[in-house]
Amino acid sequence: MSEAAHTGAVIGPNAILQLLPQIERIGGEERVAQMLAQAGIFDVPDGSHMIPETDAMRLHQVLRREEPELAPQLAAKAGRETANYILAHRIPNLAQYVLKALPAGLAARALSAAIAKHAWTFAGSGNFRVVSPWRFEIAQNPIVRGEHSDTPLCHWHAEVFARLYQVLVHPSCTCREISCCAAQSDGVCTFAVTRALVR
Structure with missing residues (x-):
């Protein structure tokens, strides 16, 4: 029985679904099938319900192991498409209109609160915390x-945050993972959102 089956830990299906087209782009359907099999995923999610977080964990790990040079770019693209899905299907148009009309500081505060409310969809059993509207x-x-790296690995998460902030707070927003639990002993991934200063 998997760890997820024991704990009930689940995550949003886009953690897998948005990664598959990126893998297909570099290796076709055969490469997708190969990586899914290596990750022990034999039933691709249909997007209608949450999935075991361990499935997503294993696929992302397989990608990083098999394509170490391309993995950051592919994961970031998958994160961007995950955010685009959220914008198209999960955040009402009126709420998006209001956020875009607010000053950036107020919009960031409101968006960070909304992200925290729905954190289980992208953090699974991880503990998500808003340090500030920008961190x-x-x-x-x-x-x-369970991974170890000298550099941050969470490109998918960083790009989800970046895209949401670019659309709803300010187009110049970027997000960078400034520390990763794969590299730090404290077991915490930290993400910082910044925006370009108006000249």
């Missing part, structure tokens, strides 16, 4: 659980 933490991030 987040995920303790025990399941996407990189």
Whole structure:
């Protein structure tokens, strides 16, 4: 029985579904099938319900192991498409209109609160915390659980945050993972959102 089956830990299906087209882009359907099999995923999610977080964890780990040079770019693209899905299907148009009309500081405060409310969809059993409207933490991030790296690995999460802030707060926003639980002993991934200063 998987760890997820024991704990009930689940995550949003886009953690897998948005990664598959990126893998297909570099290796076709055969490469997708190969990586899914290596990750032990034999039933691709249909997007209608949450999935075991360990499935997503294993696929992201397989990608990083098999394509170490391309993995950051592919994961970031998958994160961007995940955010686009959220914008198209999960955030009402009226709420998006209001956020875009607010000053950036107020919009960031409102958006960070909304992200925290729905954190279980992308953090799974990890502990998400808003440090400030421009900084987040995920303790025990399941996407990189058990991995070790000298550099941050959570490109998918960083790009989800970046895209949401670009659309709803300010187009110049970027997000960078400034510390990763794969590299730090404290088991916390920290993400910082910044925006260009108006000249």
